[in-house]
Amino acid sequence: MAGAFFRLIDIAKSYAGVQALQGVNFAVSPGEVIGLVGENGAGKSTLMNIIGGVIEPSSGIVEIDGVQRKSLTVLESMGAGIAFVHQELNLFDNLDVASNVYIGREPLYGGPFRLVNRKKLNADVQPLLNRLGVDFKPETMVSDMSIAQRQLLEIVKALSLNSRLVIMDEPTSSLTLIETDRLLNVVAGLKASGVSVIFISHRLNELTKCADRVVVLRDGRVVGALAKAEISHGAMIKLMIGRDLKALYVPPAAKPGEAVLKISDVRTTAYPTQTVSLSVRQGEILGLAGLVGAGRTELARAIFGIDPLLAGSVALNGKAIHVDSPRQAISHGIFLVPEDRKRCGLLLDISIAENIALPNMKACASSGLVNDSVVAANAEQQRERLHIRAPSVDQEGSSLSGGNQQKVVLGKWLAMNPRVLICDEPTRGVDVGAKSELYEMLRGLADAGVAILMISSDMEEVIGVSDRIAVMHEGMISGFLERAEFSEHNVLRLAVGESIH
């Protein structure tokens, strides 16, 4: 495109054999709003990190104002006028607005004492706030601001750097409709003043409203670009998907039985105004799909008793149960394989054997005293059953690969008798070989009568492993899919909040 000041030419990036990006060409002209879409894991973050100078491409050229180079550093990227508005905000909430905007660049006085000139600081920030028409002042404390206001403050920060290109990563994921409209107005304002915007969003509606063109990534490649006139839901979704994923599937040995876990009108802390109802049947794997931030993890945490249930009821085999601690959930046979394996799943610096014994230590003890040979024998049993690759069960958790750590987490629960197993992103950070082993185990458990709720953002996994899929969108179940209706297209449409019929 003529007049582009920023170009990526034939960029590729691979991590240890995995091709994260391949042959990506991308150009940005002044005053252009580019929508960037793609599924979770399509390579959006990698691409943005290359533009931001955080990671170095394996090959390809980055061109700024006609100058070509192999990669950027963070400082070069900032110096070229590229600013980020991250999904996780990088603000100091113990400081006020003005201090956040000019952190590290405060106007000073007093010579060697280097005192901050508050007056000038506030005076410098005010025009930036006026430009965006925001409803907070330079003196407002960040801790008193809403998420939407903080998002705008990030944009103010970007403007204060005289940015030419602002990259917004899911800026509206936590905004209400009205706040979103305001943000879109801000984007239009930036465009009018010649600033370019890359707008990454899962909310396709917003893109149809604000983008001049949309670039679609899939499996690390640019699979299409849509000009303004062509931007539509259908066109975007069509480009985002395109694989046949049903091949993986192993059907259950028997027809699913009665509902084992039934949750009705449950409200969680993430979306206190929305309710969720679903049931998982005996012997089935129910996939819970959705975009990151749809409230799935929070639902799992609430069922397991980590977070409080704000409303609603949970029933196990038709009997209402009350769970307000993991201990209670475990005593009912409801187990969770958490999303954050290293922080919550297992203790990295104790042995495999102890990790496996921990939830059921009393079974390895007589009159309160632990019998280490029982602990070791139980762990050994799980090691064989799950093919945990470690020289011995005395090995510390931290010495294992991601897949083997996950097997240890599973082993904890298999050593007891699960009725309901909730797996939150069970194969995140797990290599391909261990993945298929884990899928086999899940199927084996389901066939043994366990009801499995599998939260996953990996489309291949959701479609390839589940017997039925529930899709969440912004705290609500937007639809259920039976096996015959499984397709990336359907899952994605439900995940972005549309109905499929």
Next chain:
Amino acid sequence: MFKKDIGLLILILVVGTVVAVINPLFLSAINLGNTANLVGLFGIFAIGQAFVIITGGIELSVGSIIALLGVLFVDLIVGHEMAWPLALVIMLGIGAVIGLIHGLLVTRMHMQPFIVTLCGLLIYRGAARFYTQDGTAGFGFGVSFPQLEWLTTGRTFGVPHSFMALIFIACLMWVVLHRSVFGRYLYAVGKNEEAARYSGIRTNRVIIAAYIISAILTAISAIFFAMYTRSISPSSHGNFYELYAIAAAVLGGCSLRGGEGSIVGVVLGTVLLQVLQNLVNLLGIPSSLNFAVMGSVILIGVLADQQFAEYRKRKSEVAGRISTA
């Protein structure tokens, strides 16, 4: 026994040998007996401190609890002529309640252990001084409790009973910490409270129990101290004892981040501290340097231990890489 404990034991033997060579009095029965007595007195509450430190917490009110329970105990049995076994049970009860309150404030109210127990340090010290109106609590002339005195300050075959009490408590607590289900939970909570909770451990209860254990052990040593000193001036009795306890625990291999430590280590840590005190006296080092010597040895000890640990870790990592390759 852990590697760390053996290192500490060697350090004690080296220091002891050096002192004995310079001043043979070190090995005299009287000196060894006195040192053992002090090891007993300080060791009991140091074990309590270790339980709290393993959860990742800290207990700063030890010295003040020793002062407060000391004056209460003396006043109950001397001033109010209460039967001493009853008074003893009451002291343990008060200790348990103090521990419970600390534990509840830390877990339910999400307060930082440092702050909770720092306030405890100030409050109990103030309460002790107010209770006696800043006077000294002690045993008047001719007042005696033969059984209690024999139990707390007596000796059998020259071994002070306070030291025997320490050995008994250490064995008991060794079983609790290293062999019981509760002990495993305690380490798990100290290493990673979140993961422990996801494994179904009631982490709050475990933490509260640690504070209660600590305060009860502190109450036991408060009685030993009261009987040992026989007079308690509440403004100075037990001052800085929490720091002795923390020092012993850290020397003994506890990490202030939690999740690490052993009973043997804490006892050896206490022994080393008392040997150092003894060394200052026996070698004619001005007693004003007492704290400075202790501080230096702890600093060097912990520093050396960390360097060794890192060295071992690097070595095992290299070995691990070779074996997997």
